[in-house]
Amino acid sequence: MAGRVLNGIWKLFTSLELGVVLVVILTAFMVVGALLPQGMDDEFYLKAWDEGTYHALRDLGFLDIFHRPLFLIPAVLLGLNLLCCSIDILRNFLPKTITARYVVSALYHLALVGMFVGFLATYLFSYGGELIIKPGESVHVPLKKGETAWARLAPRLGLAAPVNEDTPYELHLKSFETTYVEKDGRIFIKDWISDLEVVDGGAVVAAKRIEVNDPLVYGGMKYYQAFFDQKMKFDVDGEEQELGPGEPLAVGDEMLMVSTVKSGTLLGDDGPTPLGPYVELKEMSKDKWHRVTKDVRPGRRLDRGQPVDVGTCRVTFVSFEESSGLTYKRDPAVKFLWVLWITFTALIAVRIYVQESVLTWFRKEG
């Protein structure tokens, strides 16, 4: 009886049809996840929808669908389906005939199973965060081990949960620079560069000038150049206003958009030259739903310390403070996933692109 049940379960999990059905179910949930913004705060949703719609969608789990059993259960079942199919392929073909085609097929299915395990490891163990550092500043990085899915799960399994702690070393930002290029009279950001040092026990143990797409790796942690932060001070007719990026400036009765501060190095054909600091003032631009939109047209230039008349008011861009925005992340599964991704892609390409005659060349008759 038990044997028959197990046999039935095995048959179910080795069936191609189950795989197709599970992929279709997961796809349907992914469509929902793609069309409904995921994991935002209440305020975000309530701006777009009425309360009833929001609560209905939230209660159905549609606003955090990728972390809900609704999605995770079919995903795990698909992983099991893939594992069983891979074992079945190997089991059926090992004793009699081994063709390279079937070995390749079993291996890329197994690589896909491994990727599922890797995704699970990322979900359970990865942690990270954001840092805003001013040039010259040093910080201990908070390791948010206590905020991982594993930290929530471990106590339920009777295991000790990891706790938050700070890195024993300090991260020091020597300097932060923005580079620009000019195209058709307009200035565009080329890159953000942070000159970072890792200081442990008073000694510099690692250093790198990081930029977008080129992180610093130290102690299993990766530090990425992600964004920048600016605080600007303006004087409008003797009244001081402090603004962050995207915040409007009140000039008389008008609210004006302020661009980010352009300050750094302009990379031109004649070599690097200093740029700014200056900002541009623009009229508030809104779309048909009256939402403030980004206006790419050049505005009125305000150099630091040089007052200009805007309407009846005298506006001065007084000063600014700039910080580097870093994200950091530790994900123990990433290297494992890289290997599996390359294996999977290479094997699936071999399986499809290499002629069957070449693959069957490795055939062994049992």
Next chain:
Amino acid sequence: MLSAVDQGIYIALIPLYGFLAVTHVLRRNGIPQLSWAVLFLNTALIILRWVEVGRTPFSTLYECLSLFAWSGALAYLLVQRFGGEKVRWSGVVLFAMMAAAMAYGATRDPTVKPLSPALDSIWFEVHVIPAFASYALFVAAFAYAFEYLGTGARRERLDFFSRKLILFSFPLLSFGVFSGAGWAEEAWGTYWSWDPKETASLVTWCVYLAYIHASRSPRFARVPSRVLNIIGFVSMMFTFLGFNVVAKLLGLPTAHAYT
């Protein structure tokens, strides 16, 4: 000067692709020499744009739609040349789509802009080229699938072509999706963030994965797999183009919208 020539060719390609669709209505396989000549002109456009922008010209929607038309037409013409199957409606559908793509592209801003810091990476080419190659083959596969809606007698043969094209393009799509994840890991530290566009690309991958498996299953091989082929195409088009519009309409937060 280059910019004016670039835009002139771009606009000229709209009626030319439209005309190729008409030639397929009038005659099976259309006029292959003319189709190749139009493809040659599209190739010249891409090279010209490449020279103009000083980098691979695949970053804005204006550039990507030209690449899409070129790669779709190339995939179709290669299959037509080497497959030996005379087709009509697949050519009509394909070239009409290419004309529509160019027409939509012509409405977009053609201004040359430097790449944003995140896009300025070797990953850009590594990710975009295989993804577009797969899109092109999926378009051709859909065009062949469309043909057999009207020609029952050759259904098996056209089904075979469609399946072969999808099989050929699936590793490219896989490479495109996974290299995108690798790039995100290098740039942001998170290889997958369930961004709507990332999710849409995974949906496309899953639908074609389901198609490949369904087409080998005795129970699903016929109608369900053909339906999956069409859903896969719709999903691919949504990932590439529809998403941009929907993201704007629904205000979806995304790091992947075209400019």
